[in-house]
Structure formats: structure tokens, C-alpha cells
Amino acid sequence: TEIQEAHRTGYHFQPKQNWINDPNAPMFYKGIYHLFYQYNPKGSIWGNIVWAHSVSEDLINWTPLEPAIEPSKPFDQFGCWSGSATVLPDDKPVILYTGITAEQPEPGYQVQNYAIPEDTSDPYLTKWIKPDDNPIIKPTQENASAFRDPTTAWMLNGQWEMTVGSKQDMVGVSYLYRSPDFINWTLVDHPLHETENVGMFECPDFYPVSITGENGLDTTVIEGEIKHVFKVSLDMTRYDYYTIGKYDIEQDIYIPDEGMIDSWAGLRYDWGNFYASKSFFDPSKNRRVIWGWANESSTIDEYVKKGWAGIQCIPRTVWLDPSGKQLLLWPVAELETLRDVNVQLSNVELNQGDKVEVEGITVAQADVDVVFTFPSLDKAEAYDNAWDETYPPETLAENICGVMGTTKQGGLGPFGLLTLTSNDFEEYTPVFFRVFNTPNTNRRVLMCSDAMPSTLNEQEYRPSFGGFVDLDLADNKISLRSLIDHSVVESFAAGGKTVITSRVYPTLAINENAHLHVFNNGTEIVTIERLDAWSMKNPMMN
Ligand code: DQQ
Structure with missing residues (x-):
């Protein structure tokens, strides 16, 4: 047991015990950073997934709260999978997440749900409500088992838009949805982006980066001196890949820049153990920050024995390299306080x-x-x-x-x-x-x-x-x-x-x-x- 203790990290994000995977819906709200994450309350292997929730004033010191979203309704009774937060005008956060409604077809029948805070005056956003008009988006027959991980939304022509990861055979597909009110969503007749021969797009992330400086931008910025980043987690290789390109708002599609490699040979946030990442705009420091999960590289027997598995990497500030050809990632400055x-x-x-x-x-x-x-x-x-x-x-x-x-x-x-x-x-x-x-x-x-x-x-x-x-x-x-x-x-x-x-x-x-x-x-x-x-x-x- 001495070795098991020795392998626990000192300053990386982890709960007291049990399994964790994807970071979910990171956000800054009324002076507080929120991190939700995929969590198994019952053990140290993947399963029984709920949204655990921790809060922080500096991205370094964390206090746990009760799980924010747990399986309880027909629209999520077999699991509450990954998703994202959008802070709507008037400071109203909404979470979009994937609910598993049935175990078949494997790995589960997937719908998209929303959740809202019970009390928006509580900066800790302690309690979340899953309204009864869920699910708000249902899959088609073909993609019911590969249709998940809704992104943070942006606005185009007065409507909300967001994208959901999927695949058609080996083509990774990012379906585009549109809504006037964040509740009624319709499928746009073309995807935001698709890529051949890569398989499932897990945890897509789509956001603007400035071409004039290191500052981050809110996801609702869609025009100006910017480029866009499109990131996906490809489950067949287990890395987070991105391209840099243009969000063409006339056609409402994402187009990678000339020379970008849109495949398994493309750019990665991290060339090692880093997956299912999610970024958010931090208005308090004008930066965009990326969270990513590092799974264990040991045997399942060892996770079970030590009673925990998975950490979140140190959050990283991200901005565009002056060349425009890649991103730069750097540990948030607050880490230096340790x-x-x-x-x-x-x-x-x-x-x-x-x-x-x-x-x-x-x-x-x-x-x-x-x-x-x-x-x-x-x-x-x-x-x-x-x-x-x-x-x-x-x-x-x-x-x-x-x-x-x-x-x-x-x-x-x-x-x-x-x-x-x-x-x-x-x-x-x-x-x-x-x-x-x-x-x-x-x-x-x-x-x-x-x-x-x-x-x-x-x-x-x-x-x-x-x-x-x-x-x-x-x-x-x-x-x-x-x-x-x-x-x-x-x-x-x-x-x-x-x-x-x-x-x-x-x-x-x-x-x-x-x-x-x-x-x-x-x-x-x-x-x-x-x-x-x-x-x-x-x-x-x-
Ligand atoms: N993990 C979640 C899914 C996501 C995958 C389930 C990525 O929503 O696609 O725990 O690690």
C-alpha cells in the first residue's frame, strides 16, 4: 500500500477516491471556477457515471460539492455522459449533456439533455434541475449509439448553435443544431465538419482564437481578427486532435486552413496521455483554458487495489502561435503559487x-x-x-x-x-x-x-x-x-x-x-x- 499512496498526485486534480474521466462543462461564474467531471461514485473502474462537481477560486485549490447531475429520469437513467456549459445572457448558465436511456445498442442509447441551476444567485451552483421536457434532442436510428458530447453554444443570426459528436461508419461527423430558445433544437441540413477515416468524434470543441494576441475569446465571437479551432477526441487512437481554420458563417461550416492535416496524423494538444479535453473562456483573466483527462497507464487490477483512477491535467492557457499554424499551451499562471x-x-x-x-x-x-x-x-x-x-x-x-x-x-x-x-x-x-x-x-x-x-x-x-x-x-x-x-x-x-x-x-x-x-x-x-x-x-x- 505504500506504493499505491506514493502514486497519488499532490497537486493534480483528483477526488478523494474512485474513477474519474472527462472534464465537463468548465466555467467561470460569479467569481468561481466550476469543474464537473465524469465520475463513478461506486468504484475505481468506469461505470455508474454521474457528474461530480468541484469549485475553486484559483483553478488550483478545489472544494468538492455534491454531484450536480445523476441518473434518475428515463432520459438519463443509464448514465450522464459528457457535455458543456453555456452562460446565456443575464448570467444564466445552462448545461447540455448526453443522457443514456437504454443499455442497447451498445455502448448505450444516446440523447441530449439540458440542466439548469436551481438558484442562479448561488455562485456555487450547488443544485441542478433536469427539466421534464428532456430530452431536447433525440438520435436517429443509425446514430443512437454514437451521438454524444454537446459543445458550448454560440450565436449565429440570432439563433443558438452547437454541435454534437458522431460518426457514419468511419467518417467522424459533427452534427450541427440550431435553436431560438436553447430548448427547441433542430438539426441543420449539413454538419459543422466531418473527417474521413477517423471514426467517432468524441468531445468536439469549437472556439475562436485571436490572431492579434494571446487573449482568449468568448465562444460567441464568430467574426473579426480570429481563426477557429476544431478539436475532437478520436476514440480509436485516444488522442485529442485539432485543426485551425475558418468558421464560414455564410455557409455555416468550419473549413480547416490550407496545409492543416485533418486526420490521425494531425496536430495534438498533447502527444501523450491526454484525452476528452474541454476548453472554456475565462472572462476574469481574458484567457481560454483547456482541461484534459489523463487516464492511468496501469492495469485494472491496480486501479481496483488502490481505489482510485484518473487525474485531470493542470489546466492550460491556450492561444494561437504567431505563425498561425499551431496553438501554444501553457500551465495556468496560478500554478506558480504552489x-x-x-x-x-x-x-x-x-x-x-x-x-x-x-x-x-x-x-x-x-x-x-x-x-x-x-x-x-x-x-x-x-x-x-x-x-x-x-x-x-x-x-x-x-x-x-x-x-x-x-x-x-x-x-x-x-x-x-x-x-x-x-x-x-x-x-x-x-x-x-x-x-x-x-x-x-x-x-x-x-x-x-x-x-x-x-x-x-x-x-x-x-x-x-x-x-x-x-x-x-x-x-x-x-x-x-x-x-x-x-x-x-x-x-x-x-x-x-x-x-x-x-x-x-x-x-x-x-x-x-x-x-x-x-x-x-x-x-x-x-x-x-x-x-x-x-x-x-x-x-x-x-
Ligand atoms: N466519455 C464519456 C462520453 C465521451 C467519452 C462517457 C470520452 O460522453 O464520449 O464517460 O472519454
Whole structure:
């Protein structure tokens, strides 16, 4: 049981016990942040799903309330699945969610429902009512078992619009609905968007981003100096993919920008364990924030034994990269209030084979921010073109990370952090870069977060997650921030260009027996220009 306790996170969102999955209907209302989430009140595997509810003033310290929405009526008696909140004019929040009305056809007969607060003057929105005119949207015969996760609504030509995830065979479909009053909804004759060969669109998210700054925008903004983001969670690969494009309000469709890859090989919020995410606009700080769920990577037996499963990743501010070609994601600034003891390094040279230990903080619960520099790209190792033939585009980065781990010496890299390291390196979770010499600049910088050596327990799922970082390296510099929290390592490269979350279960590198090192295993010298590492305090966590 000591190990089970050791794997619980300190500052990541989780309830006291039991299973959690998707974040639902995040919102800011009368000074309070709300997070609802899919929760099994009866155990630590998926099932009996209700909407659990917690509130916060800072997105970091959380107080639990009673579940907001639970199965009770014919329109949701077999489950209350994911959905979203919209704050209507006059400060009236409404939740749209998927109700399961029958167990057949599997995984359940799906309708869309609404719920409203009993008392809108209560900033905690403690009690929710499910009116009797539910369900407000029924599926067709064909999509009854694949018709779920309504989005936050926006307004077009004086009517509300929102979209619901679905599929037709292997085509992912985002059905569009329209309503004058938020209760009577009609299906628009064409979807907002559809994508071939990807399967079910789970948890779609559709929102504007500014092309002139980092500020976020309310979902009702549909015109101006903006682009739109369309995100879906694809259940066959279990990643959150997005494209950037245009919401064409004449045709009422979303059109990805030229050059966007609208498939499994497309852009991801996170190249690791991060799913079913949902964003919201925070008017108090003028930002858009994304919540995403990180499932366990251990066996079901282990969830049952430890009595809990699943965490929410640290909420991330999201905005458009100045290139317009991708998003940037960065942990919300409030996380920094948990920073405690600090240690720093500066101008430390790492030769091939060097490991420098970072001591003096609680490295199993830490925030590490580092900038690496190097003299030039001259020693970058050759990119092997055979990889492009061998691996499918959607797993290319991960496959290269798998074959070229930290122990294979390179030219410029591998270099980076060895997190959650045991005394004699029996266990370590490396987060690192390898730079390749290739004419394809999109594949020059590879970031890896490798769970393979993370634990001696070979039962665990230990993927070598990877993603490319779209960076020209003209300044011979790259930054890395890792949030380490016992069984999770969330890492952000180059200011949030590429993000990877890994769940890991060390058997030795736990609590005070965990170490942190900075390493280089390339022939080129790499300098730690600056490193800051902090112990992280425990917030109030449910
Ligand atoms: N989880 C919910 C569904 C959603 C899926 C059920 C995504 O509404 O499609 O718990 O993880």
C-alpha cells in the first residue's frame, strides 16, 4: 500500500477516491471556477457515471460539492455522459449533456439533455434541475449509439448553435443544431465538419482564437481578427486532435486552413496521455483554458487495489502561435503559487555522458523550467529517411523515440531531464530532445517522454511518447518545463509548442527516493543556460 499512496498526485486534480474521466462543462461564474467531471461514485473502474462537481477560486485549490447531475429520469437513467456549459445572457448558465436511456445498442442509447441551476444567485451552483421536457434532442436510428458530447453554444443570426459528436461508419461527423430558445433544437441540413477515416468524434470543441494576441475569446465571437479551432477526441487512437481554420458563417461550416492535416496524423494538444479535453473562456483573466483527462497507464487490477483512477491535467492557457499554424499551451499562471523551495543552476556545461543532479527540492513533486543552449546544429545526427517508410505518420515521432531512447548516443542530443530516477538508475522517466539533420524542418527537433524505463513493473503500459517541435533553432536554444507529480510528468517544450504527458509508476523512485538529473548523451556540448526547479506545495484538493 505504500506504493499505491506514493502514486497519488499532490497537486493534480483528483477526488478523494474512485474513477474519474472527462472534464465537463468548465466555467467561470460569479467569481468561481466550476469543474464537473465524469465520475463513478461506486468504484475505481468506469461505470455508474454521474457528474461530480468541484469549485475553486484559483483553478488550483478545489472544494468538492455534491454531484450536480445523476441518473434518475428515463432520459438519463443509464448514465450522464459528457457535455458543456453555456452562460446565456443575464448570467444564466445552462448545461447540455448526453443522457443514456437504454443499455442497447451498445455502448448505450444516446440523447441530449439540458440542466439548469436551481438558484442562479448561488455562485456555487450547488443544485441542478433536469427539466421534464428532456430530452431536447433525440438520435436517429443509425446514430443512437454514437451521438454524444454537446459543445458550448454560440450565436449565429440570432439563433443558438452547437454541435454534437458522431460518426457514419468511419467518417467522424459533427452534427450541427440550431435553436431560438436553447430548448427547441433542430438539426441543420449539413454538419459543422466531418473527417474521413477517423471514426467517432468524441468531445468536439469549437472556439475562436485571436490572431492579434494571446487573449482568449468568448465562444460567441464568430467574426473579426480570429481563426477557429476544431478539436475532437478520436476514440480509436485516444488522442485529442485539432485543426485551425475558418468558421464560414455564410455557409455555416468550419473549413480547416490550407496545409492543416485533418486526420490521425494531425496536430495534438498533447502527444501523450491526454484525452476528452474541454476548453472554456475565462472572462476574469481574458484567457481560454483547456482541461484534459489523463487516464492511468496501469492495469485494472491496480486501479481496483488502490481505489482510485484518473487525474485531470493542470489546466492550460491556450492561444494561437504567431505563425498561425499551431496553438501554444501553457500551465495556468496560478500554478506558480504552489512553488516553494527553489534551486537554480546556470551555465552548466554538459559533455557527452554527463548527468548533473538537481538536489534540494522534493523532486517527486516539482516544477522544473530549463533553457538549453548549444554552439551550433553542425553535429546533429542524420534523420533516417527509412523511418518515413517504416512508420505510419501518426506514430512516427513515438516510434523514433522508441528506437532512439536516451541510451543511444547522438550528435546534438539526446539531452534533457531524467525525472523520477531511482538511486542507481534502475528506473527513470526521461524527457528529452534529439535534433536531426534533415531538410524537413518539421522533423528536425524531436521531443520524447519515455515511460519505458520508468518502472521495474513490466505489467505497466510504458509508451515512448514523442512529438516533433516546429522550431528552426536559429538561436541555438530550446526550453523545457516539466511538472512532476509522483505518477505524472507533464512536459512543455519551447513555450508550449509541443506538450507530452506521461503516467508512470516507479517502484523505487518514489517520494524522497526519487532523484532528478539533467543529462546529455550527444557528442555536442549542451549548456544549461538556466534551470529553476521548485518543490511544489499541496493545494487543497477536494
Ligand atoms: N466519455 C464519456 C462520453 C465521451 C467519452 C462517457 C470520452 O460522453 O464520449 O464517460 O472519454
